[in-house]
Amino acid sequence: MTAPPRVWAPRAARVDLVLPAVGTTEPMTAYDGGWWASPRPVPPGTDYAFSLDGGPPRPDPRSPRQPSGVHGPSRTFDAAAHPWTDAAWPGRDVLGAVTYELHVGTFTPEGTLDAVIGRLDHLVDLGVDVVELMPVAAFGGEHGWGYDGVALWAVHEPYGGPAALQRFVDAAHARGLAVCLDVVDNHLGPSGNYLAEFGPYFTDRHHTPWGAAVNLDGDGSAEVRAFVIDKALRWFRDFHVDALRLDAVHALVDDSPRHLLAELADAVAALAHEIGRPLSLVAESDANDPRTVTPTGETFEGRPGHGMTAQWADDVHHALHALLTGERQGYYVDFGAPETLAKALTDAFVHDGGRSTFRDRPWGAPVPPDLDRRRFVVCSQNHDQVGNRALGDRPSRVLEPGALAVSAAAVLLGPFTPMLFMGEEWGATTPFLYFSDHEEPDLAAAVSRGRAEEFGGHGWAELYGADVEVPDPQARETFEASRLDWAEARSARGRRMLDLYQALVRLRHTEPAVVSGERRVTTVRLEDRAVVLTRGAVDGGGRVDVVLALREGPVEVVVEHDGGPPRLVLDSAVLLGTGSARTEGLPGATTVTVPGPGVVVLRQDAGGG
Known part of the structure; x- marks a missing residue:
């Protein structure tokens, strides 16, 4: 019973x-x-x-x-x-972990959690540490992104329901994979949202892009806060997940003396102590505010920390994408220069107190030099940055493999916590579009109309042309087009890209100089048509130089060293079948010629050689 x-x-x-x-x-x-x-x-x-x-x-x-x-x-x-088999699972902290974001409904032809289990060995072979599921809370209709969930404690039935999520986590743990669940607490979707009938779950005192804010600081807010925190603890306790990714925490408006995030962080820490394994909270935040990852017992600029384990840092994506594609519309307007990429690769935030042109105001705050850079999750693709484009097109549709290698190396070998988006590892060309399945005719029409109207507001006409047809999110074919094509992974091009990603992930796991998140051992040097990212081991045990050749044609870079020449440990041109790099030893230096765009990685032992 x-x-x-x-x-x-x-x-x-x-x-x-x-x-x-x-x-x-x-x-x-x-x-x-x-x-x-x-x-x-x-x-x-x-x-x-x-x-x-x-x-x-x-x-x-x-x-x-x-x-x-x-x-x-x-x-x-x-x-x-559920007969759990993961009693020996030690858990996995997200800091520094190679994370892989996927959408259950489009990751496989079947679109279920059980079908994803059948693909987990692919992620193991890739070297993934954490599987991050886009939201699985029950939402209206059969297919959607999941950010319009309304039954927030349930698991979407077309995915298999709650028992399927338990089976999935158990299977992931059996393979050494941690599981992160994307959860949405800042709003509910429009279809099936009955919370307001039960109590003061929302308030007009604050507003968000979705309307009235969740009531976190008004009358009745104690039970609303408990609703959010109890739900989080349930995912950890009853479903054995290892981490939660919290959607758009800047929209959790809370003027109470102790912010909900801090209360949640302490509750999760207590549960982690109780069950004896690490539990992580990863915040998506647009605020560029280090307070988000400041521990709850400390302050940042006089404000109490929110205690999140890590937070997403979009500026790294923007710096890479704008530089490699040349796009400057919308929020890319302040990005695109090599100097901007250098700042992003060392400081996480490009907007750290200066003026944001896109927002037309000062934005963000500087990341303290001693703050572990692994507290920032970075990527070259994710569901937002691909799916919120008018055509859901990935960088692989416009960038050649060498340029994709540059993005992958910057993300996987930088000081941050790297995240990949499903299919990225084989250069997937299938789009990831915005799709929905609202059953109410008026709502469905409004969503379709709204998506079309958004086209003019983000500079997409400048990129795609004014006559381009924006896919209707309510059309079944929009959803079907977003399914991964696993045959691409078995193609010659896909296999070469997979080899590259596996090699980069292997370096991520095995090179002491790449593991550290300390700012003091990460430097970036700008060269003609190249960026050199240097990672040094904390204990002085060697260093890794990542040469990112940004443009076509041979790119020459001089890498200085003590003692003997460094070893070439990765050449993207060889892995991608497009040629090979050349090295020429000189006294105290090595000249590297890279067939750009592309990446070479050199390792120097302590004291040279």
Whole structure:
């Protein structure tokens, strides 16, 4: 038997438990604090709903499963029934871990969690440490990105439901892979959002791009905060996930004395201590504010830290993308110079207090020199940077393999925590478009219309041409076009790109000079048509020079050294089948000629040679 159903509904005068299978409605008992509970437990697998003051049945705000969609009844789920096999799993902190972001619905032809299990060995061979799932909370319709979830405690049924997520995590741990779950707490989607009927989950005191903000600091906010924190702990405890990626935390507007993020960080730290393995919180934040990763017991510029393990740093992506593609529209306007890339590769934030042209105001704050750079998650592709483009086109559609190698090396061999986006490792050319499946005709039409109207607001006409047709997010073919084509990975081009990524990840794991996130052992030097990223081991045990040749044609770079010449440990041109680099030893230096664009990596032992 599962526990008796209970629900927080402080404004209701009466709450009834509705059991559709038996056609009964039973009154629930009121308790202090606005809580209501059924007088008896119900068996696992029972469908149920709540009726407020005689109104229509609504799913449980803390529903563990929505087998009939987000408008249907909830179903009880016995989370303890899964026969876990990961008792020996030691856990994995996200700092420095090679992370791989994927969308369950488009990663495989089947679009399910069980189907993803069948591809996990590919990620193991690649050298991935952490698998990050885009949101799996239940949302309206069959397919979508997942950021419009409304049953935030449930797992989307077309993906396989909660039992499938447990099987997935167990299978990942068996292969040495940690699991990060992308969760959205800053808003709910428009279809099936019944939270406001139950209580003050939202407030007009603050506003976000999605409307009224989640109520984190007004009347009733204690229970709303508990809703968010209890849900996070449930993913860790009942589903054994290792990390949560928190969507757009800058939209969690909270004026209370202690920010929700700090409260969440301390709760997760306590649970990690209890279960004896590391648990991580990774924040997506647009604020460029080191306070996000400042520990809760410390302050940044006089403000208490939020205690996140790590945070996304988009400026590294922007610097790479703008430099290699030449794009300058929208938020790329302040990026594109080699000097900007140099700043991004050392300081994480390009906008660190100076003026942002795109925002037309000062933005961000400097990252302290002693702050571990592994606290910043960086990428050359992710769901946002690909999917929010008008055509969902990846860099592989416009960049040749050598330029893709430059991006990959900067991300994987830099001082940050690297993240890859599904298919990037073989140079996937399939788009990742924005797609949705709203069932309500008015909502569906509004989403389609809104996507088309956005085309003019982000400079896409300048890039694609004013006559380009923006794919309709509601069209089935938009979703189908976004599925990965695994045949590309088996092609000659895909195999060569995979070889390159495997070699880069291997260096990430084996070279002491690459593992460190300390700012003091990372330098960037600008050359004619090249950028040289130098990583030094903390203990003085050698260094790695990553030569990023940015333009076509032979690019010459002089690498100084003590003692004997450095060893060439990676040549992207060889791996990609486009030629090879040349080295010429000189007294105290080596001249490297790179067939650009491309990458060579040289290793120097301590004292040279």
